[in-house]
Amino acid sequence: MTTHHFPVDQHPAPQPTPLPGPLRPDSNPNPTDSNPTRSNGDRVAFWAEAARELDWEQPWHTTHTFEPAGPQPLSVPKIQWFAGGRLNVAVNCVDRHVAAGHGARTALYFEGEPGDRRAISYAELQQEVCRAANALTALGIGKGDRVVIYLPVIPETIIITLAVARIGAIHSLVFGGFSAESLRFRVEDTGAKLLVTSDGQYRRGSTVEVKTTADAAVAGQSAIEHVLVVRRTGSAIDWTPGRDRWWHDVVGTASDVHAAEAFDAETPLFIMYTSGTTGKPKGLLHTSGGYLTQAAQSFRFLFSNPDPAQRAADVHWCTADLAWVTAHTYEIYGPLANGASQVIYEGTPNVPDPGRHFEIIERYGVTSYYTAPTLVRALMGWFPDGIPAHHNVSSIRLLGTVGEAINPAAWQWFRAHLGAGTAPVVDTWWQSETGAAVLSPRPGDAAFKPGCASRPLPGLSALIVDDDGVQVPPGVHGSLVLDGPGPGMARAVWGNPQRYLDSYWRQYAAQGYFLTGDGAKYDDDGHAWILGRTDDVLNVSGHRLSSIEIESALVSHPLVVEAGVASVADPLTGHAIVAFVVLRPEAASAAAAAAASSVNAVRSVSEILRAHVAQQIGPIAKPSAVVVVPDVPKTRSGKILRRLLSQLYEGAPTGDTASLQNATSIAGITAALAQRKKETA
Known part of the structure; x- marks a missing residue:
């Protein structure tokens, strides 16, 4: 490939100037904010400069074009970045580092659950990706074809993902614990020609057979031509001759030389399905040049060592499953x-x-x-007094959280015990839709506000507005919107442009804002505090309360390690607040012992926590009920499934629970609610 490092912008698209507001990069920028946004022109220029860090075979002629949804009649917005530019995503992630003399550098340190380990250099990764790209071509996969990848966190998952990108096909990764029905939906919705899976996987100390689930998912009305199987556990599996192929037979024998083609910057790269916690999952389509530019730049800004001489010694760990957008951006591409x-x-x-x-x-x-706040809270529950002395985590110089807002108590524990009380914490806010982090404190900030998403990264802009699109004052709940998205923004909902328009652009079409669906508020410094999904906002006697605020208040009590707050219908107040709490191990043991002899002792825990919330927030926020449970239900990406808590409390049908990472929590909650009903009868 011919490489052009310095593309030119011949015809920059005109853009409206964003409204002024607090959610802009710093007015007195931190030294790490090398190119803060001052106007839309600055924003576009910023991303043009960031894109020049990549290798392009052909320069672009137009940096950015945006045609908004409004005015009437509404239409799907047209978003383009780096039009006319051509590059290869996989070459930018692997080959160019080898060509620059860094082939011996370790790309991946793989640790299997049973304890098997493997270190893969960039040169070795290049060979493996080339083999997989040749194998894909041999299986009839070409530009624009869809490949569904249903694998655990193993090197083959990253190898095949990069290989799909290398040949211009489109990948969609699916969490290895999803059901056959969830996998079938994604296979059929994408129209995939190839499914890549494994014979089994290791999960929670056991071997779990996977191929049967894959077989069930591709039975019937699918376009699948082949199922490519990685041998991971040696599990006995069923085999369909002609359709099923072993990885080691197809990829392992392929040539490790592959001539990569460059593709247009707007070539589709992957389809990322939302978790499906409410209704049918949305397949968000991300494209190549813009997504890779923002993934690379934001990783560099947030996680790279500020001392260039020390970067070669850095080792990054994003703990997300590879199927989630967090891992796509900060575990694969970034x-x-x-x-x-x-x-x-x-x-x-x-x-x-x-x-x-x-x-x-x-x-x-x-x-x-x-990592995710839910894991931080789990670690805090397991090790309330800190990390045992025989573990040395002194190599940590930076911590990060993602998934949903972290409560201050968990933030304090995280920084104190994994960050030695001094490590920066980048508490990032973003979504599958945005493709990369949007809000975050800076690694170089002199002070941090635990649980605060702070302000946009350079090149981005956001506002908190009311229903009319008017910016709210500090302390008032509003909707978080993006008035200056980055190039990693999803371009469409796969196969459903109307849903893309209705879900994200219709409400603020007149202003051209992207609706994130999250509530937020400003503090007096103009920094953003995320309050959770807008449908998680509680309306109690006309007062709007955030689930996350109440959960944070509960977790700040020494009895509690995790909490989930939900609303239930109440004829008097509109909503009643119900809190589900997981107690610290020693508190849970004491409560269980007390329950054996006295119902009043258990009730006292509830009263203590209700009073604590009233003291922390105000009497209006006091839960009407506090239920002690073994665990709260969470999605695979770590978000508490509050809808399910409401349904369980009210005895309503729970619907699809395939997105849960801890399905056993349902039985524990059901038992706790039954016991509570018995005691209060």
Whole structure:
């Protein structure tokens, strides 16, 4: 490929100037904010400069074009970045580092749940990706074809993902714990020609057979021509001759030389399905040049060592499953585009014991650790007094959180015990739709506000507005919208442009704002505090309350390690607040012992926590009921499924629970509610 490092912008598209507001990059920019947004022209120029960090075979002629949804009649917005530019995503993630003399650098440190390990250099990764690209071509996969990948966190998952990108096909990764029905929907909705899966996987200390689920998903009305199977566990599996192919037979024997083609910047790269916690999952379509530009730039801004001389020693670890957008951006494309070394771990954090993550950090010298608040709270519950002395996590220089707002108590524990009380914490807010982080504190900030998403990254702009699109004052709940998205923004909902328009653009079409669906508020400094999904806002006697605010108040009490707050219908107040709490182990044991002899002792826990919320927020926020449960239901990406809590409390049908990472929590909650009903009868 011919490489052009400095494309030119011949015809920049005219853009409206964004409204002024607090959610802009700093008015007195931190030294790490090298190019803050001042106007739309600055924003476009910023991303043009960021794109020049990549290798392009052909320069672009237009940096950005945006045709909004309004005015009437509404139409799907047209978004383009780097029109006319051509590049290859996989080449930018692998080949160019080898060509630059960094082939010996470790790209992946793989740790399997059973303890098997493998280090893969960039040169070795290049060979494996080339083999997989040749194998895909041999299986009849070409530009624009869809490939569904149903694999655990193993090297083959990253290899096949990059290989799909290398040949211009479109990948859609599916979490390896999803049901056959969930997998079937994604296979059929994408019209995939190839499914890549494994014979089995290791999960929670056991071997789980996977191929049967894959077989059920592709039976019937699918376009699948082949199922490519990775041998991971050696499980006995059913086999369909002609359709099923072993990875080691097809990929393992392919040539490790592959001539990569460059593709237009707007070539589709992947389809990312939302979790489906409400209704039919949406397949968000992301394209190549813009997505890779924002993934690479935001990783560099948030996670790269500020001392260039030390970057080669950095080891990054994003703990997300590879099927989630968090991992796409900060475990696949962002780190690899920057030539970083990183850890990928197949298993769960408490196998064989709750200290597994600490062992991994020490083994590989992890320097940046990016995880979900739900895992932080789990670690805090397992180790309330801190990390045992025999674990050395001193290599950590930066921490990050993602998924939903982290409560201040968990933030404090996280920084104190994994960050030695000094490590920066980038508490990032973003979505599958945005493709990369939008709001975050800076690694170089002098002070942090625990649980605050802070302000937009350079090149981005956001507002908190009321229903009429008017910016709200500090302390008032509003809707978070993007008036200056980045190039990683999803371009469409796969096969359903109307849903893309209705879900994200219709409400504020007159202003051209993208509706995130999250509520937020400004503090007096103009920084953003995320309050959760707008449909998680509680309306109690006309007062709008945030589920996350109440959960944070509960978790700040020493009895509680995790909490989920939901609303139930109340004829008097509109909504009544119900809190489901997970107690710290010692508190749970004491409560269980007390319950055996006295119902009043259990009720006292409830009264203590209700009073605590009233003291922290105000009497209006006091839950009408507090239910002690073993666990709260969470999606695979770590978000508490509050809708399910409401349904369980009210005895309503729960619907699809395939997005749960802890389906066993339902039985525990059901039992706790039955016991409560018995005691209060």
